[in-house]
Amino acid sequence: xxxxxxxxxxxxxxxxxxxxxxxxxxxxxxxxxxxxxxxxxxxxxxxxxxxxxxxxxxxxxxxxxxxxxxxxxxxxxxxxxxxxxxxxxxxxxxxxxxxxxxxxxxxxxxxxxxxxxxxxxxxxxxxxxxxxxxxxxxxxxxxxxxxxxxxxxxxxxxxxxxxxxxxxxxxxxxxxxxxxxxxxxxxxxxxxxxxxxxxxxxxxxxxxxxxxxxxxxxxxxxxxxxxxxxxxxxxxxxxxxxxxxxxxxxxxxxxxxxxxx
Amino acid sequence: xxxxxxxxxxxxxxxxxxxxxxxxxxxxxxxxxxxxxxxxxxxxxxxxxxxxxxxxxxxxxxxxxxxxxxxxxxxxxxxxxxxxxxxxxxxxxxxxxxxxxxxxxxxxxxxxxxxxxxxxxxxxxxxxxxxxxxxxxxxxxxxxxxxxxxxxxxxxxxxxxxxxxxxxxxxxxxxxxxxxxxxxxxxxxxxxxxxxxxxxxxxxxxxxxxxxxxxxxxxxxxxxxxxxxx
Numbered sequence: 001x002x003x004x005x006x007x008x009x010x011x012x013x014x015x016x017x018x019x020x021x022x023x024x025x026x027x028x029x030x031x032x033x034x035x036x037x038x039x040x041x042x043x044x045x046x047x048x049x050x051x052x053x054x055x056x057x058x059x060x061x062x063x064x065x066x067x068x069x070x071x072x073x074x075x076x077x078x079x080x081x082x083x084x085x086x087x088x089x090x091x092x093x094x095x096x097x098x099x100x101x102x103x104x105x106x107x108x109x110x111x112x113x114x115x116x117x118x119x120x121x122x123x124x125x126x127x128x129x130x131x132x133x134x135x136x137x138x139x140x141x142x143x144x145x146x147x148x149x150x151x152x153x154x155x156x157x158x159x160x161x162x163x164x165x166x167x168x169x170x171x172x173x174x175x176x177x178x179x180x181x182x183x184x185x186x187x188x189x190x191x192x193x194x195x196x197x198x199x200x201x202x203x204x205x206x207x208x209x210x211x212x213x214x215x216x217x218x219x220x221x222x223x224x225x226x227x228x229x230x231x232x233x234x235x236x237x238x239x240x241x242x243x244x245x246x247x248x249x250x251x252x253x254x255x256x257x258x259x260x261x
Numbered sequence: 262x263x264x265x266x267x268x269x270x271x272x273x274x275x276x277x278x279x280x281x282x283x284x285x286x287x288x289x290x291x292x293x294x295x296x297x298x299x300x301x302x303x304x305x306x307x308x309x310x311x312x313x314x315x316x317x318x319x320x321x322x323x324x325x326x327x328x329x330x331x332x333x334x335x336x337x338x339x340x341x342x343x344x345x346x347x348x349x350x351x352x353x354x355x356x357x358x359x360x361x362x363x364x365x366x367x368x369x370x371x372x373x374x375x376x377x378x379x380x381x382x383x384x385x386x387x388x389x390x391x392x393x394x395x396x397x398x399x400x401x402x403x404x405x406x407x408x409x410x411x412x413x414x415x416x417x418x419x420x421x422x423x424x425x426x427x428x429x430x431x432x433x434x435x436x437x438x439x440x441x442x443x444x445x446x447x448x449x450x451x452x453x454x455x456x457x458x459x460x461x462x463x464x465x466x467x468x469x470x471x472x473x474x475x476x477x478x479x480x481x482x483x484x485x486x487x488x489x490x491x
Contacts, residue, residue, distance in 0.1 A: 151337040154311075154329070155351035155401060165350055169341045 035217035044221035052201060057229070060203040063190045064233075067125035068183060071133055072175070074126070079137025079171075089138075100131045104189065108196050121193030121204070125186045132182055133175065140171035172244050180237040184230055191226065265289075265327075265405070265437070270319035272305060278462035279305055283319070285456055285465070287405075292431060292438040294448040296481070297458030303441045306463075307409055310439070328403035332411040336390040338382040338397075344369070345378045348397045355401070364400045371430045372396040388419030395427060399434055406431070406438045412447060424450045445481050457484055 018037055025036045035043075047053060082089035107127050111120040144166060152162050194204020203222060210218030265287040272280040279302040287293045297303050308314040310324055311331075338347045345365055352361045369375040372392045374385075382390050391411060398406050412420045428451050431438055442448055448455050457466045467484050469477065 145337075147333065147335055147337050148339055151331070151333065152350075154331045156354070157351055158354055161350060161353060165342060165346075166339060173341070 032214050032216055035220060039217040040220045040224070043215070043217040044224050047206075047218065047221050047225065056201050056203055056206055057225075059199075059201045060187075060190060060194065061229070063121050063194075063202075064125070064183070064187050067122040067190060068129065068186050070122070071126045071129040071186075074130055075133035075137050076171075079134045080141065082134075083138045083141035096131050096134060099127050104128060104192070108193055111193065112197050116199075117197035118199040120197045121190045121199070121202075124193040125189040128189050129182055129186050132178065132185075136174040136178055137171055140174035141167055143174075144170055176241040176244065179241065180234045183233050183237055187226070187230065187233060265323040266320075267310065268320040268322065270306070270309060270317055270321070272302070272309065272314070272317040280309075280317070281462040281464045283458075283463065283465060287437060287439060288454065289437050290435045291453040292428070292440050292451055294452035294455045295439065295441045295458060296445065296448045296455055297441075297443060297463065298460050298485075299443050301458050301460050302463045303443075303458065304409060307407060307439075307441060311407065324405075327405055328401070330398035330401045330403040330406045332391075332394055332398045332406065332408040334410045334413050336382065336387075336394040338390055338393055340382055343379045343381055344374065344385070344393045344396075347382070347393065348400050351397060351401055364402070365396075368396045368400040368434075369393075371399070371433065373426060386419070388415055388423060391415060391419075392423060392426075395423075395430070399430065399436065404437065406436050408438060408440045410442050410444075412442075412444075420447075421450075427451060445478060445485075449477060449481075455481070457481060 021034075021037055025031075025034050028034045031039060078092060082092060104124070107124050108120070111123045111127075114120075115123055148166065149162070152166070191204045191207070194202040195208050196204075198205045198208055203226065207219055207222045210216075210222065266285060268284045270280050270283040271278075283306065285293070285295070295303055295306065305314065309317050310321060311329060312321075312324070338344070339350065342350065348365050348369075349361055352364065356364065365378070366375065369378055372395055374389055374392045374396065377385060377389060377393075382393070385393065391414075394411070398408075412423060415423065424447060440448070440451060454468065454470045456468050458464070459466045469481075
């Protein structure tokens with residue numbers, strides 16, 4: 001009943017947006033500034049039925065996955081070393097702080113100077129997403145209850161088992177908690193980088209092209225596509241978390257019939 | 262098992278005398294209680310016995326190379342592992358999988374939480390989590406079980422039940438136990454012998470080897486009160 005109420009509210013919210021949008025459209029009376037929902041729907045249909053649509057989506061998603069995996073890989077390597085070694089943590093903390101405070105636009109401009117427009121969005125996303133994942137990895141290691149670690153020392157549990165059964169699950173839990181939001185941020189940055197760099201066949205370039213032709217309905221339609229992509233990414237994040245939990249359960253040698261907590 | 266004892270243990274922290282001439286004997290297959298007020302240095306004494314603290318004067322005999330199980334004040338269970346896997350984690354290097362499986366079943370049955378074997382700690386009550394912690398120590402099967410105020414966080418009803426059960430389990434498992442507490446009733450209920458520690462600098466105020474005597478509780482209380490008057 002609660003779920004039904006929630007879905008009903010979401011539907012009402014969506015209808016409210018369409019109503020406000022339609023009223024605003026009639027009030028403004030200019031399709032270049034604000035196209036109607038119907039014009040946007042027509043543009044949406046044209047975009048998704050165009051020949052290049054699949055390759056455009058694939059290219060941008062490919063950049064998203066590559067940049068996220070690079071950032072995750074670096075975060076795991078640097079995060080684990082930093083959490084275990086204070087000297088290394090101090091050594092790279094200025095670099096991480098720099099990544100966090102430099103404005104995105106400055107990174108975009110530098111990336112476009114250093115790299116081709118196809119690769120620049122990947123670098124931009126890596127630089128922005130890396131500190132978030134890096135901190136999650138460090139937290140995953142440092143936040144573990146010291147009492148539990150002391151318990152493993154009293155019982156002389158091997159280091160490899162402490163890493164496998166205590167550190168790794170906590171790192172996965174921490175990254176799992178921010179996976180959806182971080183991937184969403186990564187997608188936004190990739191599209192932003194594509195808008196400025198304009199590589200061939202990408203969502204960002206398509207949005208920029210629609211803007212150049214003053215086709216605002218096309219821009220809004222692409223935003224609709226991005227919205228759907230974000231929902232799919234959110235769903236994919238949940239699936240990844242479920243799979244990682246299943247793998248972890250499998251890692252326990254299938255001894256126990258585990259119940260969910 | 263070799264004789265276990267400590268003799269004339271003295272320990273100071275920055276010229277503050279904490280332990281003064283402490284000598285204790287630990288009898289095999291018995292529960293030796295160390296009873297003392299909070300902050301008197303009981304944990305320091307345990308750390309000396311287990312070798313965590315090494316700079317002290319005196320003798321610690323028979324504890325070298327002993328396999329020690331520990332039951333802590335907190336349950337110290339890994340939240341994302343089931344009760345079964347929490348116990349299995351500490352047994353992996355000591356037993357093969359068949360032995361692990363049998364031992365876990367046996368001791369979870371003894372501690373009365375066999376039905377909760379595949380539950381995560383978050384699904385268990387405080388009492389059940391502490392039972393799981395006790396089961397972990399018993400399943401490990403070391404030469405010695407050290408308990409550092411393990412029932413401190415439990416409510417009175419859970420504590421009484423678990424104390425009663427624990428004594429039976431330890432007698433069945435024939436374990437040698439050092440039980441540290443500040444609670445007189447716990448010490449009387451569970452112990453085979455009691456050493457009463459004074460406040461700092463801590464020394465052995467009195468020892469009881471026969472806990473069946475009448476008015477034992479009053480006698481212990483008198484000794485504690487005597488210290489306050491002194």
